[in-house]
Amino acid sequence: MPSNPNEYNNFPLSRFESMLKTNDVYFFDSEEFEQIIQHYLENGKVALAKKATKLGLEQHPTATSLKLFQIEMFIFENELDTAEALLDDLYLLEQSNEEIYIQKANIFSRRDDHKNAIKLLEKALEITNDESDVLSLIGMEYLFLEDFDNAKRSFMRCLEQDEQDYSALYNIIYCFEYLQEHEAAIDYLNDFLNKNPYCEVAWHQVGKQYYILKEYKKALAAFDFAIISDDRFIGAYLEKGKALERLKRYSEAIESYTITLGLDDPTSFALLRIGKCYEKLGDNDLALQFYNKCVEEDGLLDKGWIAITDYFLKQQDFEKALYYIEKAINIDGENVLYWKRYARINMRLMRFEEAEHGYRRTLELGNYELDTWLSRTDLLIKLGEFQSAVSNLFQATEFYPDNVEIEFRLAGLFYILKEGRKAEFHLKNGLRSNTDYLMILEELFPKVYAKTRVRQIIEKHKNTSV
Structure with missing residues (x-):
């Protein structure tokens, strides 16, 4: 018999693994199979979870919970049609099982049909005893739709059900940030902190919102409250350091970053900031x-x-x-x-x-920044690779058509390559765009700039544009 509680809790798992090694067949009740499957899924051992599900269904062919695990694994492996057929069969037997709606919604979500996924999750919400989890799933579907207002509302309802659900809190702030509603985020967090004054995550998020708004002293105060709430909160020390840097209090910033080195393995970010x-x-x-x-x-x-x-x-x-x-x-x-x-x-x-x-x-x-194209062109000119420089500039025109800096360079290059008609075409384009950039021709191609024909074109343009 197991000699301690932990050993007792693991006893079905130990028996199951012993069975796999010996090829003997042991009997487990359906709840024990659920524990075994859940353990393997949580530890990423999908093959063993599938094996446990198969054996579980052989011993308990009508167990809905095991069928739902089987469906979950079909969805995980993207065998959506098979999973859907099994769910439809289950639905005929158990129309009040919330998990059937959740898994069906999961299939819709996998198919990018998030609106129908939400409809099914709302049905699950009507019958569930765990509203928080379902609301979180609804919020995620709204995020997929980029409907941040509804996503935010769903996660807020979720947090009302469970004030310790920090993933919901993070998602709420993500929605506020995406909508650039930083002041509204601060108001929401302050309301939350009135009920949960020692919530280090909320203080940390308040500080981040003030930091975005460039109110660094207020951000610093919020990060200090986060640290008071949890003096081992590495993220708060890092953010405090960033705020101190913005305030040019570099010695204090070094102190804040240095604390993180003693709390955990050194992070490259902290070392860089120091x-x-x-x-x-x-x-x-x-x-x-x-x-x-x-x-x-x-x-x-x-x-x-x-x-x-x-x-x-x-x-x-x-x-x-x-x-x-x-x-x-x-x-x-x-x-x-x-x-x-x-x-x-x-x-x-x-x-x-x-x-x-x-x-x-x-x-x-x-x-493909313009400066990169131009810098490479100027180097090719220095190296005397004029044809390559032209090719480079023509590639640049795909991203920057009719750019005056490109036009004057092309004009100079075509004069060097003795292609006068092309050279004049680009010279005139450049002059029409902006004569201030004539200095490019003068600096990069002084001999071209000094040509009589070039001077005539420039003078003609000046006279006609007066």
Whole structure:
């Protein structure tokens, strides 16, 4: 016999696993099968849950609870038609079982038919003894529909049923934030705090709303109340640190971030922010020390590598900046922010081919900012790759048609390539757009700018536009 309560609670599970090992067949009542299946589902052991359900239905073929587990697993595996057929059979037998409506709603939701899912959940709400769970499901369906007002109302009703349901509270604030109703969110949270004055989650959320509104002193007070309510609340210390930074109280921000390092394993975010604060205080050695700790803790955090790189850029130590950004690229070669810095650093080092490669990779990775197209073009011009520069600019025109900076560059390039008609076409386009950008032609193509024919076109345009 089991010798302690925990062993007793696990006894059906132990017997079931013993049965699987020996191939013996033991009898379990349907409630024991429910416990076993629930345990496997909660621990992500779906195959064992399916096996327990199959054996359970062999021993209890009419058990509705086991049939519902079977249906849940069919839905999980996206076998929606099979699940629906089984639910329809169950519905004929038990029209007052809320779980049938919930699982049917789950199927509708999987098919992106959220309105019908809500209708079924509202029927479940009429007969359930656990309104909170059903209201939460209704709220999620409204979120899928991006109906944030109704979602918010559902989660509010949910929280009224269970004031400890912090997931509902988070969802309510998410809706307020999406609707940009930050003041209304604060009012709601204050009402909630009148009834739950030591709810650290609510204080934390009040602080975040004030932070969004740039009312940093009020945010700071709210985060302090969150910490009073729970002095091990890491999120409150981190947010407090951010508010202190905004108030330029960097030493205090360092203290707040440092507390989190002692409460749990150090987070790369806290290490990064401490480094930033030390840099603001002018303590560059400590700043660099924490930046290095940050990337040691999380080599995939791009903000850490960027902080180190930018630190050396400010020191105008371009070789070290290049060293760190190349280390970052070796870890994550698909990061656009790395390649943009790689290009800029190589530009400062007069390594034009490497810089051009950096801008090219930036574009290949989907960064189509105008500045990237233009910077790459100017490098190709420096390298004498005029045809490639033209191709690059024509690609840019797909995103920035009739852009004056592109037009003047194309004009200069076509003059160099001795394609006069095309050159004049783009020169005239540029002049019609904005003559202030003529400096592009003068700076990038001084010999073209000095051409008699070019001067004539410019003068003609000035005379006709007076």
